[in-house]
Amino acid sequence: MVRLVFIDMDDTFVGPDKTIPRDNLRILDVAAERGVQFVPCTGRSLRGVPRELVTHPSVRYAVCGGGALVYDVRSGEIIREVPIAKELVRSLYEDVRDQRVTFDLFTPEGVFASREHLPLYNQIEMTEATRRMVVSQRTFVDCDTEELIERTPTICRVNVLFGDERGRRVTWDAVEARPELFCASSIPMNVEVTSVEATKGTALVWLCERLGVDVADTVAFGDSGNDVAMLDVAGDAVAMENASPEVKAHARHVAPRCELAGVARYLEPLLV
Structure with a gap:
Protein backbone atom coordinates (compact mmCIF):
# COMPACT_ATOMS: atom_id res chain seq x y z
CA MET A 1 0.00 0.00 0.00
CA GLU A 81 17.90 20.54 10.15
CA VAL A 82 21.33 18.96 9.66
CA PRO A 83 23.99 21.68 9.39
CA ILE A 84 27.61 21.39 8.32
CA ALA A 85 30.16 22.43 10.94
CA LYS A 86 31.45 25.91 10.15
CA GLU A 87 35.09 24.82 10.33
CA LEU A 88 34.43 22.22 7.62
CA VAL A 89 32.90 24.85 5.35
CA ARG A 90 35.89 27.13 5.91
CA SER A 91 38.45 24.43 5.19
CA LEU A 92 36.57 23.23 2.11
CA TYR A 93 36.52 26.74 0.70
CA GLU A 94 40.25 27.10 1.31
CA ASP A 95 40.81 24.02 -0.85
CA VAL A 96 38.71 25.21 -3.80
CA ARG A 97 38.87 29.01 -3.70
CA ASP A 98 41.54 29.28 -6.42
CA GLN A 99 39.46 27.27 -8.92
CA ARG A 100 36.84 28.55 -11.38
CA VAL A 101 33.99 27.56 -9.09
CA THR A 102 31.08 29.12 -7.25
CA PHE A 103 30.52 28.46 -3.55
CA ASP A 104 26.82 28.76 -2.74
CA LEU A 105 25.59 28.49 0.85
CA PHE A 106 22.22 26.80 1.46
CA THR A 107 20.72 27.94 4.75
CA PRO A 108 17.32 27.73 6.47
CA GLU A 109 16.70 31.29 5.22
CA GLY A 110 17.61 30.66 1.57
CA VAL A 111 20.61 30.34 -0.75
CA PHE A 112 23.36 32.95 -0.59
CA ALA A 113 26.36 33.56 -2.83
CA SER A 114 28.98 36.25 -3.18
CA ARG A 115 28.30 38.71 -5.97
CA GLU A 116 31.93 38.28 -7.04
CA HIS A 117 30.94 34.93 -8.56
CA LEU A 118 27.97 36.25 -10.53
CA PRO A 119 29.81 36.43 -13.91
CA LEU A 120 30.76 32.77 -13.58
CA TYR A 121 27.11 31.67 -13.63
CA ASN A 122 26.90 32.99 -17.19
CA GLN A 123 30.08 31.20 -18.25
CA ILE A 124 29.40 27.72 -16.89
CA GLU A 125 27.90 25.36 -19.47
CA MET A 126 24.24 24.58 -18.69
CA THR A 127 20.88 24.96 -20.39
CA GLU A 128 19.38 28.43 -20.29
CA ALA A 129 16.38 27.08 -18.36
CA THR A 130 18.74 25.68 -15.71
CA ARG A 131 20.75 28.91 -15.62
CA ARG A 132 17.65 31.02 -15.04
CA MET A 133 16.48 28.69 -12.29
CA VAL A 134 19.87 28.60 -10.54
CA VAL A 135 20.36 32.37 -10.59
CA SER A 136 16.76 33.12 -9.56
CA GLN A 137 17.06 30.96 -6.44
CA ARG A 138 20.15 32.72 -5.11
CA THR A 139 20.55 35.94 -3.16
CA PHE A 140 23.81 37.61 -4.17
CA VAL A 141 25.59 39.42 -1.37
CA ASP A 142 28.09 42.29 -1.62
CA CYS A 143 30.96 40.63 0.23
CA ASP A 144 33.54 38.00 -0.56
CA THR A 145 32.85 34.31 0.09
CA GLU A 146 35.13 34.18 3.11
CA GLU A 147 33.16 36.93 4.83
CA LEU A 148 29.85 35.40 3.73
CA ILE A 149 30.78 32.12 5.42
CA GLU A 150 31.56 33.94 8.66
CA ARG A 151 28.33 35.95 8.53
CA THR A 152 26.11 32.92 7.94
CA PRO A 153 25.01 31.30 11.23
CA THR A 154 23.80 27.96 9.84
CA ILE A 155 25.00 26.33 6.63
CA CYS A 156 23.19 23.16 5.67
CA ARG A 157 24.61 22.60 2.21
CA VAL A 158 27.28 23.95 -0.08
CA ASN A 159 26.70 23.92 -3.81
CA VAL A 160 29.73 24.23 -6.07
CA LEU A 161 29.27 24.92 -9.77
CA PHE A 162 32.50 24.48 -11.69
CA GLY A 163 33.67 26.08 -14.89
CA ASP A 164 36.18 23.45 -15.95
CA GLU A 165 37.29 19.88 -15.34
CA ARG A 166 40.04 20.88 -12.93
CA GLY A 167 37.52 22.67 -10.73
CA ARG A 168 35.34 19.56 -10.68
CA ARG A 169 38.22 17.27 -9.79
CA VAL A 170 39.64 19.51 -7.06
CA THR A 171 36.19 19.93 -5.48
CA TRP A 172 35.34 16.22 -5.49
CA ASP A 173 38.76 15.35 -4.05
CA ALA A 174 38.40 17.98 -1.32
CA VAL A 175 35.00 16.67 -0.25
CA GLU A 176 36.01 13.02 -0.36
CA ALA A 177 39.01 13.81 1.86
CA ARG A 178 36.56 14.78 4.60
CA PRO A 179 34.61 11.75 5.89
CA GLU A 180 32.16 14.04 7.73
CA LEU A 181 30.85 15.25 4.36
CA PHE A 182 28.68 13.67 1.67
CA CYS A 183 28.78 14.74 -1.96
CA ALA A 184 26.46 14.08 -4.86
CA SER A 185 25.48 15.74 -8.11
CA SER A 186 22.17 16.50 -9.81
CA ILE A 187 23.49 18.19 -12.94
CA PRO A 188 26.80 17.64 -14.77
CA MET A 189 28.44 20.87 -13.66
CA ASN A 190 27.84 20.81 -9.91
CA VAL A 191 28.81 19.18 -6.65
CA GLU A 192 26.33 19.24 -3.76
CA VAL A 193 27.91 18.97 -0.32
CA THR A 194 26.04 18.12 2.89
CA SER A 195 26.78 16.49 6.20
CA VAL A 196 27.18 12.75 5.82
CA GLU A 197 24.02 12.49 7.95
Missing part, protein backbone atom coordinates in the same frame (compact mmCIF):
# COMPACT_ATOMS: atom_id res chain seq x y z
CA VAL A 2 1.49 3.35 -1.07
CA ARG A 3 1.36 6.02 1.65
CA LEU A 4 4.22 8.39 0.83
CA VAL A 5 5.64 9.31 -2.58
CA PHE A 6 9.06 10.99 -2.55
CA ILE A 7 9.70 12.86 -5.79
CA ASP A 8 12.84 14.51 -7.04
CA MET A 9 12.13 17.74 -8.92
CA ASP A 10 14.43 18.47 -11.86
CA ASP A 11 14.26 15.95 -14.70
CA THR A 12 11.93 13.75 -12.63
CA PHE A 13 8.69 15.53 -11.72
CA VAL A 14 9.70 18.70 -13.58
CA GLY A 15 10.66 18.57 -17.26
CA PRO A 16 13.88 19.87 -18.84
CA ASP A 17 12.15 23.19 -19.56
CA LYS A 18 11.44 23.54 -15.80
CA THR A 19 7.68 23.17 -16.23
CA ILE A 20 5.52 20.41 -14.72
CA PRO A 21 3.73 18.13 -17.20
CA ARG A 22 -0.04 18.42 -16.89
CA ASP A 23 -0.52 14.74 -16.03
CA ASN A 24 1.92 15.05 -13.13
CA LEU A 25 -0.25 17.82 -11.69
CA ARG A 26 -3.33 15.68 -12.20
CA ILE A 27 -1.81 12.74 -10.28
CA LEU A 28 -1.46 15.06 -7.27
CA ASP A 29 -5.24 15.40 -7.23
CA VAL A 30 -5.63 11.63 -7.39
CA ALA A 31 -3.17 11.21 -4.50
CA ALA A 32 -5.08 13.72 -2.37
CA GLU A 33 -8.32 11.82 -2.99
CA ARG A 34 -6.65 8.56 -1.92
CA GLY A 35 -4.97 10.00 1.17
CA VAL A 36 -1.48 9.55 -0.29
CA GLN A 37 1.10 12.23 0.51
CA PHE A 38 3.60 13.55 -2.02
CA VAL A 39 6.93 14.74 -0.62
CA PRO A 40 9.07 16.93 -2.89
CA CYS A 41 12.61 15.70 -2.28
CA THR A 42 15.05 18.06 -3.91
CA GLY A 43 18.38 19.76 -3.86
CA ARG A 44 16.53 23.05 -4.26
CA SER A 45 15.67 25.39 -1.43
CA LEU A 46 12.04 25.61 -0.34
CA ARG A 47 11.79 28.81 -2.37
CA GLY A 48 12.63 26.74 -5.44
CA VAL A 49 9.89 24.13 -4.97
CA PRO A 50 7.10 24.89 -7.46
CA ARG A 51 4.11 26.64 -5.94
CA GLU A 52 1.80 24.08 -7.54
CA LEU A 53 3.30 21.53 -5.15
CA VAL A 54 3.73 23.62 -2.01
CA THR A 55 0.07 24.68 -2.05
CA HIS A 56 -1.42 21.31 -3.04
CA PRO A 57 -3.48 19.32 -0.48
CA SER A 58 -1.41 16.19 -1.16
CA VAL A 59 1.80 17.94 -0.03
CA ARG A 60 2.49 18.55 3.66
CA TYR A 61 6.26 18.08 3.86
CA ALA A 62 9.23 18.92 1.65
CA VAL A 63 12.80 17.66 1.80
CA CYS A 64 15.18 20.40 0.62
CA GLY A 65 18.89 20.99 0.30
CA GLY A 66 19.47 17.37 -0.72
CA GLY A 67 18.19 16.11 2.64
CA ALA A 68 19.64 18.72 4.99
CA LEU A 69 16.29 20.44 5.64
CA VAL A 70 12.78 19.05 6.08
CA TYR A 71 9.87 21.51 6.13
CA ASP A 72 6.26 21.42 7.13
CA VAL A 73 5.16 23.47 4.13
CA ARG A 74 1.81 24.45 5.66
CA SER A 75 3.29 26.06 8.74
CA GLY A 76 6.67 26.95 7.21
CA GLU A 77 8.36 25.24 10.17
CA ILE A 78 11.69 23.47 9.75
CA ILE A 79 11.20 20.11 11.40
CA ARG A 80 14.65 18.68 10.64
CA ALA A 198 22.00 14.57 5.47
CA THR A 199 21.00 12.75 2.30
CA LYS A 200 17.67 12.26 0.61
CA GLY A 201 17.78 8.71 1.97
CA THR A 202 18.29 9.69 5.60
CA ALA A 203 15.53 12.29 5.26
CA LEU A 204 13.13 9.70 3.83
CA VAL A 205 13.74 7.31 6.71
CA TRP A 206 13.49 10.12 9.29
CA LEU A 207 10.18 11.40 7.95
CA CYS A 208 8.72 7.89 7.84
CA GLU A 209 9.67 7.39 11.48
CA ARG A 210 8.13 10.73 12.44
CA LEU A 211 4.86 9.93 10.67
CA GLY A 212 4.72 6.27 11.71
CA VAL A 213 4.85 5.08 8.10
CA ASP A 214 6.58 1.84 7.16
CA VAL A 215 9.37 2.55 4.67
CA ALA A 216 8.00 -0.38 2.67
CA ASP A 217 4.95 1.81 1.94
CA THR A 218 6.98 4.46 0.12
CA VAL A 219 7.77 5.05 -3.53
CA ALA A 220 10.70 7.23 -4.59
CA PHE A 221 11.40 8.69 -8.03
CA GLY A 222 14.74 10.07 -9.20
CA ASP A 223 17.12 10.54 -12.09
CA SER A 224 20.51 11.65 -10.82
CA GLY A 225 23.31 10.93 -8.40
CA ASN A 226 21.79 12.83 -5.50
CA ASP A 227 18.74 10.51 -5.69
CA VAL A 228 20.65 7.26 -5.20
CA ALA A 229 20.56 7.32 -1.37
CA MET A 230 16.78 7.76 -1.54
CA LEU A 231 16.31 4.99 -4.11
CA ASP A 232 18.40 2.65 -1.97
CA VAL A 233 16.04 2.85 1.02
CA ALA A 234 12.57 3.37 -0.50
CA GLY A 235 10.02 0.58 -0.56
CA ASP A 236 9.79 0.95 -4.34
CA ALA A 237 12.66 2.69 -6.13
CA VAL A 238 11.83 4.12 -9.55
CA ALA A 239 14.34 5.70 -11.92
CA MET A 240 13.25 7.80 -14.86
CA GLU A 241 13.99 6.60 -18.37
CA ASN A 242 16.19 9.70 -18.77
CA ALA A 243 18.29 8.71 -15.73
CA SER A 244 21.88 7.58 -16.12
CA PRO A 245 22.67 3.84 -16.18
CA GLU A 246 24.33 4.23 -12.77
CA VAL A 247 21.12 5.57 -11.22
CA LYS A 248 18.97 2.95 -12.94
CA ALA A 249 21.16 0.28 -11.34
CA HIS A 250 19.79 1.40 -7.94
CA ALA A 251 16.13 1.22 -9.01
CA ARG A 252 13.64 -1.63 -9.08
CA HIS A 253 11.62 -0.09 -11.88
CA VAL A 254 11.99 2.47 -14.66
CA ALA A 255 9.31 5.06 -15.43
CA PRO A 256 8.88 6.89 -18.75
CA ARG A 257 10.86 10.07 -19.34
CA CYS A 258 10.21 13.14 -17.20
CA GLU A 259 8.80 15.23 -20.04
CA LEU A 260 6.28 12.43 -20.74
CA ALA A 261 4.91 12.67 -17.18
CA GLY A 262 6.62 9.43 -16.23
CA VAL A 263 5.77 9.90 -12.54
CA ALA A 264 2.05 10.04 -13.29
CA ARG A 265 2.17 7.18 -15.76
CA TYR A 266 3.90 4.95 -13.23
CA LEU A 267 1.69 5.89 -10.27
CA GLU A 268 -1.70 5.87 -11.95
CA PRO A 269 -2.17 2.07 -11.84
CA LEU A 270 -1.15 2.10 -8.16
CA LEU A 271 -3.48 4.91 -7.10
CA VAL A 272 -6.53 4.61 -9.33
Whole structure:
Protein backbone atom coordinates (compact mmCIF):
# COMPACT_ATOMS: atom_id res chain seq x y z
CA MET A 1 0.00 0.00 0.00
CA VAL A 2 1.49 3.35 -1.07
CA ARG A 3 1.36 6.02 1.65
CA LEU A 4 4.22 8.39 0.83
CA VAL A 5 5.64 9.31 -2.58
CA PHE A 6 9.06 10.99 -2.55
CA ILE A 7 9.70 12.86 -5.79
CA ASP A 8 12.84 14.51 -7.04
CA MET A 9 12.13 17.74 -8.92
CA ASP A 10 14.43 18.47 -11.86
CA ASP A 11 14.26 15.95 -14.70
CA THR A 12 11.93 13.75 -12.63
CA PHE A 13 8.69 15.53 -11.72
CA VAL A 14 9.70 18.70 -13.58
CA GLY A 15 10.66 18.57 -17.26
CA PRO A 16 13.88 19.87 -18.84
CA ASP A 17 12.15 23.19 -19.56
CA LYS A 18 11.44 23.54 -15.80
CA THR A 19 7.68 23.17 -16.23
CA ILE A 20 5.52 20.41 -14.72
CA PRO A 21 3.73 18.13 -17.20
CA ARG A 22 -0.04 18.42 -16.89
CA ASP A 23 -0.52 14.74 -16.03
CA ASN A 24 1.92 15.05 -13.13
CA LEU A 25 -0.25 17.82 -11.69
CA ARG A 26 -3.33 15.68 -12.20
CA ILE A 27 -1.81 12.74 -10.28
CA LEU A 28 -1.46 15.06 -7.27
CA ASP A 29 -5.24 15.40 -7.23
CA VAL A 30 -5.63 11.63 -7.39
CA ALA A 31 -3.17 11.21 -4.50
CA ALA A 32 -5.08 13.72 -2.37
CA GLU A 33 -8.32 11.82 -2.99
CA ARG A 34 -6.65 8.56 -1.92
CA GLY A 35 -4.97 10.00 1.17
CA VAL A 36 -1.48 9.55 -0.29
CA GLN A 37 1.10 12.23 0.51
CA PHE A 38 3.60 13.55 -2.02
CA VAL A 39 6.93 14.74 -0.62
CA PRO A 40 9.07 16.93 -2.89
CA CYS A 41 12.61 15.70 -2.28
CA THR A 42 15.05 18.06 -3.91
CA GLY A 43 18.38 19.76 -3.86
CA ARG A 44 16.53 23.05 -4.26
CA SER A 45 15.67 25.39 -1.43
CA LEU A 46 12.04 25.61 -0.34
CA ARG A 47 11.79 28.81 -2.37
CA GLY A 48 12.63 26.74 -5.44
CA VAL A 49 9.89 24.13 -4.97
CA PRO A 50 7.10 24.89 -7.46
CA ARG A 51 4.11 26.64 -5.94
CA GLU A 52 1.80 24.08 -7.54
CA LEU A 53 3.30 21.53 -5.15
CA VAL A 54 3.73 23.62 -2.01
CA THR A 55 0.07 24.68 -2.05
CA HIS A 56 -1.42 21.31 -3.04
CA PRO A 57 -3.48 19.32 -0.48
CA SER A 58 -1.41 16.19 -1.16
CA VAL A 59 1.80 17.94 -0.03
CA ARG A 60 2.49 18.55 3.66
CA TYR A 61 6.26 18.08 3.86
CA ALA A 62 9.23 18.92 1.65
CA VAL A 63 12.80 17.66 1.80
CA CYS A 64 15.18 20.40 0.62
CA GLY A 65 18.89 20.99 0.30
CA GLY A 66 19.47 17.37 -0.72
CA GLY A 67 18.19 16.11 2.64
CA ALA A 68 19.64 18.72 4.99
CA LEU A 69 16.29 20.44 5.64
CA VAL A 70 12.78 19.05 6.08
CA TYR A 71 9.87 21.51 6.13
CA ASP A 72 6.26 21.42 7.13
CA VAL A 73 5.16 23.47 4.13
CA ARG A 74 1.81 24.45 5.66
CA SER A 75 3.29 26.06 8.74
CA GLY A 76 6.67 26.95 7.21
CA GLU A 77 8.36 25.24 10.17
CA ILE A 78 11.69 23.47 9.75
CA ILE A 79 11.20 20.11 11.40
CA ARG A 80 14.65 18.68 10.64
CA GLU A 81 17.90 20.54 10.15
CA VAL A 82 21.33 18.96 9.66
CA PRO A 83 23.99 21.68 9.39
CA ILE A 84 27.61 21.39 8.32
CA ALA A 85 30.16 22.43 10.94
CA LYS A 86 31.45 25.91 10.15
CA GLU A 87 35.09 24.82 10.33
CA LEU A 88 34.43 22.22 7.62
CA VAL A 89 32.90 24.85 5.35
CA ARG A 90 35.89 27.13 5.91
CA SER A 91 38.45 24.43 5.19
CA LEU A 92 36.57 23.23 2.11
CA TYR A 93 36.52 26.74 0.70
CA GLU A 94 40.25 27.10 1.31
CA ASP A 95 40.81 24.02 -0.85
CA VAL A 96 38.71 25.21 -3.80
CA ARG A 97 38.87 29.01 -3.70
CA ASP A 98 41.54 29.28 -6.42
CA GLN A 99 39.46 27.27 -8.92
CA ARG A 100 36.84 28.55 -11.38
CA VAL A 101 33.99 27.56 -9.09
CA THR A 102 31.08 29.12 -7.25
CA PHE A 103 30.52 28.46 -3.55
CA ASP A 104 26.82 28.76 -2.74
CA LEU A 105 25.59 28.49 0.85
CA PHE A 106 22.22 26.80 1.46
CA THR A 107 20.72 27.94 4.75
CA PRO A 108 17.32 27.73 6.47
CA GLU A 109 16.70 31.29 5.22
CA GLY A 110 17.61 30.66 1.57
CA VAL A 111 20.61 30.34 -0.75
CA PHE A 112 23.36 32.95 -0.59
CA ALA A 113 26.36 33.56 -2.83
CA SER A 114 28.98 36.25 -3.18
CA ARG A 115 28.30 38.71 -5.97
CA GLU A 116 31.93 38.28 -7.04
CA HIS A 117 30.94 34.93 -8.56
CA LEU A 118 27.97 36.25 -10.53
CA PRO A 119 29.81 36.43 -13.91
CA LEU A 120 30.76 32.77 -13.58
CA TYR A 121 27.11 31.67 -13.63
CA ASN A 122 26.90 32.99 -17.19
CA GLN A 123 30.08 31.20 -18.25
CA ILE A 124 29.40 27.72 -16.89
CA GLU A 125 27.90 25.36 -19.47
CA MET A 126 24.24 24.58 -18.69
CA THR A 127 20.88 24.96 -20.39
CA GLU A 128 19.38 28.43 -20.29
CA ALA A 129 16.38 27.08 -18.36
CA THR A 130 18.74 25.68 -15.71
CA ARG A 131 20.75 28.91 -15.62
CA ARG A 132 17.65 31.02 -15.04
CA MET A 133 16.48 28.69 -12.29
CA VAL A 134 19.87 28.60 -10.54
CA VAL A 135 20.36 32.37 -10.59
CA SER A 136 16.76 33.12 -9.56
CA GLN A 137 17.06 30.96 -6.44
CA ARG A 138 20.15 32.72 -5.11
CA THR A 139 20.55 35.94 -3.16
CA PHE A 140 23.81 37.61 -4.17
CA VAL A 141 25.59 39.42 -1.37
CA ASP A 142 28.09 42.29 -1.62
CA CYS A 143 30.96 40.63 0.23
CA ASP A 144 33.54 38.00 -0.56
CA THR A 145 32.85 34.31 0.09
CA GLU A 146 35.13 34.18 3.11
CA GLU A 147 33.16 36.93 4.83
CA LEU A 148 29.85 35.40 3.73
CA ILE A 149 30.78 32.12 5.42
CA GLU A 150 31.56 33.94 8.66
CA ARG A 151 28.33 35.95 8.53
CA THR A 152 26.11 32.92 7.94
CA PRO A 153 25.01 31.30 11.23
CA THR A 154 23.80 27.96 9.84
CA ILE A 155 25.00 26.33 6.63
CA CYS A 156 23.19 23.16 5.67
CA ARG A 157 24.61 22.60 2.21
CA VAL A 158 27.28 23.95 -0.08
CA ASN A 159 26.70 23.92 -3.81
CA VAL A 160 29.73 24.23 -6.07
CA LEU A 161 29.27 24.92 -9.77
CA PHE A 162 32.50 24.48 -11.69
CA GLY A 163 33.67 26.08 -14.89
CA ASP A 164 36.18 23.45 -15.95
CA GLU A 165 37.29 19.88 -15.34
CA ARG A 166 40.04 20.88 -12.93
CA GLY A 167 37.52 22.67 -10.73
CA ARG A 168 35.34 19.56 -10.68
CA ARG A 169 38.22 17.27 -9.79
CA VAL A 170 39.64 19.51 -7.06
CA THR A 171 36.19 19.93 -5.48
CA TRP A 172 35.34 16.22 -5.49
CA ASP A 173 38.76 15.35 -4.05
CA ALA A 174 38.40 17.98 -1.32
CA VAL A 175 35.00 16.67 -0.25
CA GLU A 176 36.01 13.02 -0.36
CA ALA A 177 39.01 13.81 1.86
CA ARG A 178 36.56 14.78 4.60
CA PRO A 179 34.61 11.75 5.89
CA GLU A 180 32.16 14.04 7.73
CA LEU A 181 30.85 15.25 4.36
CA PHE A 182 28.68 13.67 1.67
CA CYS A 183 28.78 14.74 -1.96
CA ALA A 184 26.46 14.08 -4.86
CA SER A 185 25.48 15.74 -8.11
CA SER A 186 22.17 16.50 -9.81
CA ILE A 187 23.49 18.19 -12.94
CA PRO A 188 26.80 17.64 -14.77
CA MET A 189 28.44 20.87 -13.66
CA ASN A 190 27.84 20.81 -9.91
CA VAL A 191 28.81 19.18 -6.65
CA GLU A 192 26.33 19.24 -3.76
CA VAL A 193 27.91 18.97 -0.32
CA THR A 194 26.04 18.12 2.89
CA SER A 195 26.78 16.49 6.20
CA VAL A 196 27.18 12.75 5.82
CA GLU A 197 24.02 12.49 7.95
CA ALA A 198 22.00 14.57 5.47
CA THR A 199 21.00 12.75 2.30
CA LYS A 200 17.67 12.26 0.61
CA GLY A 201 17.78 8.71 1.97
CA THR A 202 18.29 9.69 5.60
CA ALA A 203 15.53 12.29 5.26
CA LEU A 204 13.13 9.70 3.83
CA VAL A 205 13.74 7.31 6.71
CA TRP A 206 13.49 10.12 9.29
CA LEU A 207 10.18 11.40 7.95
CA CYS A 208 8.72 7.89 7.84
CA GLU A 209 9.67 7.39 11.48
CA ARG A 210 8.13 10.73 12.44
CA LEU A 211 4.86 9.93 10.67
CA GLY A 212 4.72 6.27 11.71
CA VAL A 213 4.85 5.08 8.10
CA ASP A 214 6.58 1.84 7.16
CA VAL A 215 9.37 2.55 4.67
CA ALA A 216 8.00 -0.38 2.67
CA ASP A 217 4.95 1.81 1.94
CA THR A 218 6.98 4.46 0.12
CA VAL A 219 7.77 5.05 -3.53
CA ALA A 220 10.70 7.23 -4.59
CA PHE A 221 11.40 8.69 -8.03
CA GLY A 222 14.74 10.07 -9.20
CA ASP A 223 17.12 10.54 -12.09
CA SER A 224 20.51 11.65 -10.82
CA GLY A 225 23.31 10.93 -8.40
CA ASN A 226 21.79 12.83 -5.50
CA ASP A 227 18.74 10.51 -5.69
CA VAL A 228 20.65 7.26 -5.20
CA ALA A 229 20.56 7.32 -1.37
CA MET A 230 16.78 7.76 -1.54
CA LEU A 231 16.31 4.99 -4.11
CA ASP A 232 18.40 2.65 -1.97
CA VAL A 233 16.04 2.85 1.02
CA ALA A 234 12.57 3.37 -0.50
CA GLY A 235 10.02 0.58 -0.56
CA ASP A 236 9.79 0.95 -4.34
CA ALA A 237 12.66 2.69 -6.13
CA VAL A 238 11.83 4.12 -9.55
CA ALA A 239 14.34 5.70 -11.92
CA MET A 240 13.25 7.80 -14.86
CA GLU A 241 13.99 6.60 -18.37
CA ASN A 242 16.19 9.70 -18.77
CA ALA A 243 18.29 8.71 -15.73
CA SER A 244 21.88 7.58 -16.12
CA PRO A 245 22.67 3.84 -16.18
CA GLU A 246 24.33 4.23 -12.77
CA VAL A 247 21.12 5.57 -11.22
CA LYS A 248 18.97 2.95 -12.94
CA ALA A 249 21.16 0.28 -11.34
CA HIS A 250 19.79 1.40 -7.94
CA ALA A 251 16.13 1.22 -9.01
CA ARG A 252 13.64 -1.63 -9.08
CA HIS A 253 11.62 -0.09 -11.88
CA VAL A 254 11.99 2.47 -14.66
CA ALA A 255 9.31 5.06 -15.43
CA PRO A 256 8.88 6.89 -18.75
CA ARG A 257 10.86 10.07 -19.34
CA CYS A 258 10.21 13.14 -17.20
CA GLU A 259 8.80 15.23 -20.04
CA LEU A 260 6.28 12.43 -20.74
CA ALA A 261 4.91 12.67 -17.18
CA GLY A 262 6.62 9.43 -16.23
CA VAL A 263 5.77 9.90 -12.54
CA ALA A 264 2.05 10.04 -13.29
CA ARG A 265 2.17 7.18 -15.76
CA TYR A 266 3.90 4.95 -13.23
CA LEU A 267 1.69 5.89 -10.27
CA GLU A 268 -1.70 5.87 -11.95
CA PRO A 269 -2.17 2.07 -11.84
CA LEU A 270 -1.15 2.10 -8.16
CA LEU A 271 -3.48 4.91 -7.10
CA VAL A 272 -6.53 4.61 -9.33
